[in-house]
Amino acid sequence: MKFLQHKKKLIATGMALMLFSIIILQLAGCGSKKTTTASTTTKTTTTAATTAIKTTTTQAAANVAVSGADETVSISAPSGWNLNDLGLYPNAVIGVANDANSEYLIVTKKAKTDVSANSTINDYMNLVKSVFGLVVTNGVWGQSSNVTIGGCSGLAVQLTGIRKSNGISTIYYINVVASKDYYYNICGYTDASLASANQAQLQTIIKSFKETN
Secondary structure, three states: HHHHHHHHHHHHOOOOOHHHHHHHHHHHHHHHHHHHHHHHOOOOHHHHHHHHHHHHHHHHHHHEEOOOOOOEEEEEEEOOOOOOOOOHHHOOEEEEEEHOEEEEHHHHHHHHHOOOOOOHHHHHHHHHHHHHHHHHHEEEEOOOEEEEEEEEEEEEEEEEEOOOOOOEEEEEEEEEEOOOEEEEEEEEEEEEEHHHEEEEEEEEEEEEOEEEO
16 A cells, blocks of 8 residues: 555656656747847847948948039039040030930039129020020920029029930930029930930939039
């Protein structure tokens, strides 16, 4: 009788030890899973942060400041462009070009006193239009609108026409603005067939214009 009671006691004790071992193993497994998850989270966060830094650096390096010959004005243009293409227009103070994609931009400058006494931005716009009439045929002018670029206010207008120099249908994004002493024409242009693809980048460069003196 005592032997049977002792045997039952041993069996109960063994089962209790097995149950305890199972619980310990389960707890250990949960702890390991949490540690792995935390490690994975940390790794993901670190990777995301590193990617953000690289992207910012790449974007910052994509554009460079381009100053005029007299260093009184500047724009920001892609570093892969020709950043000194003054052959685009003889009187330009800045000329940049991406020949591979037919994207071009010039900046011209004129003292207000050289236009006329008490001249206005509309007077300068009329002067700009007369110049384009010499280099473009079948020109169609859009409706002008007010614009402010680099703190200078003025007018923006789109011109579509055939360049006399090469016979290509071209769209010009013309922006004439005035500072205290000068008028500027910031003009980006591209082949009409590429306008939808190139307009956004040209407008970005146009909006980067500013006086630096």
